[in-house]
Amino acid sequence: MIPELLADKPEGYNLRIWIPGCSSGEEVYSLAIIIQECMNNARKNMTLQLFATDIDEDAVLTARTGLYPLSIAEDIHPERLKRFFKQEENRYRISKEIRETIIFASHDLIKDPPFIKVDMISCRNLLIYFENSLQKKISNLFHFSLLPNGILFLGPSESFGSNTNLYTVLNSKWKLYKRRDVISKVWANFLPNSSIITAAKARADLTSIVGSEKSVMINSIEKMLLENYTPPCFIVNEKGDIIYINGRSRKYFELATGEVSLNIATMVKEEMRYSLRAVLRQAAKTKEDITIEGVRVIINDEQVTLNFGVRPIEEPGALQGLILVIFEEVNAIPVDTPLSNIGDSSSNAVTRIDELENELKSTKVQLFRTIEEIELSYMETAAANEELHSANEELQSSNEEMETSREEMQSLYEEVVTVNNELQTKLNELAHSNDDMTNLLNSTEIAFIFLDSNLNIMRYTPLVPRLVNIIPSDVGRPLAHLVTKLRKTDIVREAQRILETYGHIEKEVETIEGVWYLMRLTPYRTSENMVAGVVVSFVNISKLKALNLLNTELRDRRDYAFSIIEAIGFPLLVLDGDFKVITANLDFYRVFQVTPLETEGTLISQLSKGRWNTRELEEKITTIITEGISSQSFLLDYEFPGDGNKKIYLDAYRINSKKPSADLILVIFKTEN
Structure with missing residues (x-):
């Protein structure tokens, strides 16, 4: 899998990998070693960057040190052990080559923003501790974090169940997935609050509610229609999206060209669109029933007069917020029929005039409502424009502040780089000095024990075990806890005298094997000339004695x-x-x-x-x-x-x-x- 991941990457590519739930770091270092070996085998000149995170700060600290017991040699090939690890006393430390490719950080996978634009995520044996709802959220989060065709690696007992539409299964046994190029909505959870985001989340919430309560809602709609209405009608939400259709209503619709929509205002006959859109908005605001009469439309090449009304639904509770739209055909005399054909009856003429007056009145009412809506929309647009202008000013100010902060951060970064270079130089000098001191102490054939003010062992040279039963793990322990090989000599008591008197002590001592040493105890002084412990040295004088x-x-x-x-x-x-x-x-x-x-x-x-x-x-x-x-x-x-x-x-x-x-x-x- 790793060679395939590297195959299509260009030279100089920055390979980014995220390991959430890294624990004490074994998985992270193992993955880094494997990828480094694959890059070397493929002769790919790329940079590797791994982000290892965990909510447990102690675990992150342990992983960051990169120190492991000698027992790991049983599980690691000797060649890898020699190349990627360095033995330090009774432990192994990960090599600098691997350690510098990894960034360890404390991170809450559920609350904190994710790492983005990563080529691979290795999240093994973590999802088993989460409920299905959290697993779904993390599935979307990982999909958002991965680059196209990115790889997801899960544990053997883990899967995303119904969320596999976000990924393609590469290996069901080893739980390897590839990211599919579909839309994920996880971004909204990690952005600041705004009206746009709030509206988007509201739409998402509505969709999820309709989906989860679909069966209950449909049953409530059908029951309400059977009890109250028989004409063709529609159940829509406040935006006009059709939820339910009742009766034979095909003749009232006309599919428009372009993108498909289930909004009733775009699907009905053109003669009704503007009136219907207006009354839907008014009904949604006022929560009152509204009826439009005498609307003439052409259906099957015939002119038909319709009355349509809208009614906000209050009961049952499952349908609150929805609107009922009713279409009802009425008999009317066609407008293009000559009056001479109607007859000379005065009653028929009066009826025709009344219809025309009603139609004119209805048109005026619609025009008045349209004007009110336009004025209201204008006021809302003006207010929105003012808000946008104010937001723009705030964003401009924030942008200037961010620019200033960026310059300050750049300056701070340069200072940090300078300080880091100085520290690196000092560190190199310190390492060199430490090497010199170690070689000096080892070449003098003198045994040294360095004790702190509490007579705890700070350091010792390789010859000390000839005089004291000591092992590397005893560093930090009190000297009084160890057994010496000297006859009639109490080193602890002599060292305590040095701390009390700040003097010097020299005396000849003999080991139980009969070897003679000159024991010298002096104060351990710091650069400020403060006594911070005791230095105990042993010089072999057996030859001089002989x-x-x-x-x-x-x-x-x-x-x-x-x-x-x-x-x-x-x-x-x-x-x-x-x-x-x-x-x-x-x-x-x-x-x-x-x-x-x-x-x-x-x-x-x-x-x-x-x-x-x-x-x-x-x-x-x-x-x-x-x-x-x-x-x-x-x-x-x-x-x-x-x-x-x-x-x-x-x-x-x-x-x-x-x-x-x-x-x-x-x-x-x-x-x-």
Whole structure:
């Protein structure tokens, strides 16, 4: 059906669709997606505009947000889900491409004016809640709203019954209808009150009354005629439209050329038209019986004299407002008969003169009535002209006001467009800033929790679930409702202290898995420097903790090694690969009379003013380093100040490490006593 709807539309066409009773929007978005796909498949470059309305403002608000639970993935094809929806935490949001084609509005289908010039209306499962009279009204309303050949889509249990003359059935199973090009009267319900509209509605009301009470009225007419009249007669309304005909009356009528009419004043013989029209108007105004006598008409090429009268009907009540018109033939001497043929009788002559006088009197009465009616019509026309002139002035004034309003609206529209552009720019900047902030928070490997002044969760970063049992739907909930994974730490109490003191708190905390974090709590300040909550951050310090433990362990081992060195009862040196002194024991400082400042970091050849700068000592130590010998002993002469030369035994040991370049040399000195 949709491809057929698009087939005859030109490029650039604005396709308008109305969905009354849209509820929470599922039908609207589904229809928009299907039409968008059909337009893409047909390669039609058209604009799509859907008007989605509902009387429930809450439902309209829900539909306008376009957010739906993750469970919709079970009912939507994955390709459509990927193209037309975007996942946001635990919900799906309709894409911007589809959302911008839809206008949601609160609208009362029965009271508010309808949307017009639409190509399609989808009203499913709404009419079942209306009575037949409302369904008939809505049927006319939809017919008025649709363009020619527009499509109407109803629910499987709905139909318009007797109103299908407004539509052609396309598919009876799926309740698809096409608008027929017939007249609908729904427009009068949505226009302002005026005399023209009031008259039109009155005519419509009269027609509906005559139709609904036809059988009762006809029975009343026949009963009244049987009781009172036998001549040919007619029942007409105040305008002369024939309601009922009694007796053989064909000879009194003469069909006029042009548009067919059932008005008695246009159907009777020409000789009676003006007189009959005049007395009908007078009888309708005065509610009095009126009789016209001696009217001569030509019937079947013969001149006939008629008396006709009009009588407003008061009883029975069903016929009030109608008028009875009676035709009665009377004997008369033809006007064109010569007097010589009548005879010499004086009585016949007097009769002829009386007839002529009566006819003249009747003609004068009719002329007088006609003149009165013309004068009255002139006065009414003058009054109507004054009213029209006044209405024209009012319309002119209204037109000027509307023109002024239009200019103001145009100016306001331009301002709104400008403000909208500024807001769009700000929105883009805000979205960019939000993206920057999100990427910054995610790249710092720091867990952040943002709390408001009531300690409710406003936002959190992806690392927070490692410390707190939290899910996306917990945003807005108090932090006190959640369970943390920290040992002996009450975040809520610490955050409450921040709100009370506006200070800062830092402390190391441990999770139940043994991971250490540095917890920092600071006030959440607004751009006006107002405290509006608390920011809680967690920095992983497990590596730092491990490093500190390692340093402590190394320090303990170093102290242990130094204790061993000090416990040895001989002078002792520890050299690195470059023969620099790393450390020495107290016996070394005592025996050779040097200080730690002079010794540590100094080459062995420079100790004691160069006394150790011998070729033999350098070769022995170099041999240990280069050839990988684990130990070596040798004897050297050393000159002690004041004591002279003494023999010194040196035991050099290689201390291996994981890296050969970091090997050390332990040198033990033994002197002769």
